Amino acid sequence: MSVLLQVENVTKHYAGSVKGQTIRAVDGVTFELEHNEIFACIGESGSGKSTLAELIVGLQQPTSGTLTWLDDARAPHMSKPTSQPQLVFQNPDRSMNPYWRIRDIVTEPMRLGGCPKRQAYAEAEQLLAKVKLSADLLGRYPHECSGGQKQRIAIARALSVSPKLLIADEITSALDPSTEAEILQLLLSLKQSEGMSILYITHRLETISGFADRVAVMKNGAILEMGETDSVLADPQSAYTIELLRAVQYS
Amino acid sequence: MMRLSWSQRIGVILVGLLVCLAIVGPMLSSQSPSSIEADRLLPPSASHWLGTNVIGQDIFSRLVHGARTTLFIGVMAAGISTVLSVALGLLAGYSKRLDPILNSLANMLLVLPSLLLILIVASFTGGGNWQLILTLGLLTWPGFMKLIRASILSLKEREFIKAAQLYQGKTGYILSRHLLPFIGPLVRTKFILSFRDAIAMEASLSFIGIGDPNTVSWGRMLQDAFSRTQTFMTNAWLWMIVPPAAAILLITVALALLGESKSTGNRFTAKLRRKASHAAAVNVVGTEDASAVIVQDVQVMYGAKTIVQPISFTVKQGGITSLVGESGSGKTTMARAIYGLVPQQSVEGTIKINGHDVYMQDEPSTMQRWVDAAYIFQDPRNSFNPIMTIGRQFYEAMKLQTTMEDKRAAAVAALVEVQLGEHVLTQYPHQLSGGMLSRALIALALVNKPKVLIADEPTGALDPIVKREVFDLLVRKVKEHRMALLLITHDLPAALHISDEIIVLQEGRRLSNEQQEQYLRQSKQLYPHTAE
């Protein structure tokens, strides 16, 4: 497999609320994302995983370190120019403007990218089909959709610019277990059909088996452990991962 | 379309009437408002509907022409003030660079009472209508500008704004397309209140004597009447003062009613009408039945909507029952209903805790809260009062001890049970971590040694490792104290692990046995790693 993104020794520090204190949200993180893989990033709140996501998409700039995109190996069916990595957020109620119809929400990135409104609207139906939603939803408002539907819509919005990397930041944490399973299934099939990579951020270790190809465990802004999902789950190396695994097992 | 409350409807009608008066009135009156044709101080008659004033001007004519002046000044000043509030509020909220300047300018204007500022400026500008409009418009924007700014500041943190920035949306696009719709209600309120304030201010200034003596306005009419002693010698005040005063009163009150902002949503809570719990002298336990909690044909309604369909179950003494379901399944409502936290009229059926009826017709329940049973809420951070020490929040719930020393000793003992130190008693909630607060909450639930504990997602807000610790602690304590536990959770593996009985709720309905078995089988396949 070829490398899509190299993250090298990236740090992000903030000034703390107390004078002179610095918060190391991300502290020297190094890893590589490959084409067409699902990479899971596990961590508790405050572990820096969401900051990492915002650094990758460019919503924040790293204090030090480099992010290098290696996009020469573009998949042949990606007709559009290199597109931004896309971020799907945790809470769908906050990631969609409640005053907008689904049609406008889904096509926002296209329209801002210069695509005429008419054409964007025409493509909206296909986008919803990609996330297995009916086109009936296009005329609705977000509050008229269920939580699972909203996350699918958010994914469809991200797909509209054919990204090569989709970052899913805790997108199932507000969902019920059965809906969560459906969303994971959808992401798996999208990985195949769209040929993209997915960075899947979560605090729930139990959800990634059979889903993510590789996993990194983060704590306090640093990666403690990284490897193939199955081997990490079967034979965790760091004490923290062992503890995490134990916390969700009932015997 | 939004629905108006009855008070807002009254407001709409009154404002409408006065606007009609201002439009149609001057056409009805034949006299000019400032011509002096009639005798002085004539009482109302067919030719002078509202009589004449001290110098013989027709009052009806002055009233309807005054309505035009007053409404004109009100609308224009409110318009300027609203536009400024919105524009500056949006800019300050969105632009980090402009915010310090705009915000401190607003703060400066806000420190001074606006009446004082307007008085001073108006006293120097002298008072044409336009001077007044500009003064009012330019000096009254800061209040709502701050509200709009605050609302933008919080909206800016919403992810759809981040997303739009990610898609390279320009500032103007984000402000107008994303943010403007949110402040619509604020703008409406601001305009109405500014309108009202401008009218009141114009009347006040005219009454004091500031302004152009040649314009006719309601405030000016009052000043004319009030400054002359003849007004009060006879009944002349009846037609000289009452009409303009009533007009000002009506328009300001009507606008206030119209501009009323919607009150914060009422939660589905029982009324605050309860006496304090007390520890019963003899702890009567339902002897005929070994059940700690009995739920019989209970149905919970919210308005016309049924949230929980009729359901029956029991929790045995010392047993653990889990109520499992997805969000919206009605499990939390069920738990709240069992503890008596929803309005009585919403609950049908019988609920007994420790043999006491939780809902009784026309009299308070004999179930003593926190003595017969305790209830732990989802988020410990929201359960504790943020400005009260943990200690006080323990003492106020303790019923078994009477003296302060005893209470303190018992509270310390309870804290030790959950591995917390004594110092926690003097601390405030914000000084403790989420895990510590959860432990403190468990300790608090134990202080009166209740026989029943209802726990609604007690670990929902915690990170996995702490979550497991707290969960294990809770179960251990429940078993040690031989309490009955009703656990509300969506975490099926955890529930399966500890419960004697599991009840699955789906859309307010309890699953039948076969449905439930199928549900459990499916769920186990979701996360093979959670059960060994």
Add this chain to the structure above:
Amino acid sequence: MLRSKKYGSYLLVLVFVVLLNFWLPRLLPGGPVEYITGGGEEGAVFLTEAQKAAMLEYYHLNDSLGSQFVQYLKGIVTFEFGLSISHKAPVSEVIMDRVPWTLLIVGTASVLSILIGLLAGLYSAWRHPGRTDRSLFITMLGISAIPEFLIGMTLLIFFAVKLHWLPLSGAKTAFLRSDDWLDHLIDIVRHAVLPALTLTIESVASMYLLMRNEAVRVRNEPYVEFAAAKGIGSFRIVSEHITRNAALPLVTLIILRIGFLMAGSVLVETVFAYPGIGKLLQEAILGRDYPLLHGLFLIMTLFVLLLNLIADLIYPYLDPRIRTAGRGDRA
């Protein structure tokens, strides 16, 4: 750090007011300067030659702008606002003569309205949602909208003009022939009743609205329901949990309302011809007594700033979250 920023903003307000005071008369069309220098046609009618001379001297209009400003600043620092044109006495003296009357009615109204307003607000929140709460709320909303002078006028017509229960105007009977101090006291109280009542009514409504809305919000907080779940009696929930938590964010606002009351006294004192600084301000405006006007404006601003300062100083002592900030991190 935050606090010093706050004091800085007060200083800024002071500078702003000082500048406003200086520039308003010089820049605005229709201001005194235009009257004198331009000899404005309509307005000048009201000015005698002597008044013109007095004003020229007061504003130092013959000097350069720079030295005018220096003179002006010097006056402020030494509390020398010059001679009042209409009273022919030093401005500070004229003001100090009137201050006690305003303090009397504003003080009474503040105490009464805070007490009544807060209690009514709490009562309303306690009965929320319900008909009692709703009707009380609508009534207060209506009252708060009515301009003060209308309330004053209504009270005046009923209690003084029609019923003759209370005096029409003034602060005391001019030549009260009695040696008994009690008679004098009663006389003063009888004169103060209506103005103070007017201010109180207006202010009760706004205090009520503040308290009620905040208390309703607090009443819906989960910790209040949790307190109820703990088996605490409703009275103690209202007195211990709702009152404290709702009043805390209001402390600053309530103290600032006292400043509003003082501004409102301009109208109320005009209605009742009550000889406080509000009435004085009205007289100064109408009589174009600019030295007096500047002095009053400055004094009133200082008073409001002082109230702000007090509010900021006491707030940290009331809110444990601020008091213990920083300490918690180490715990």
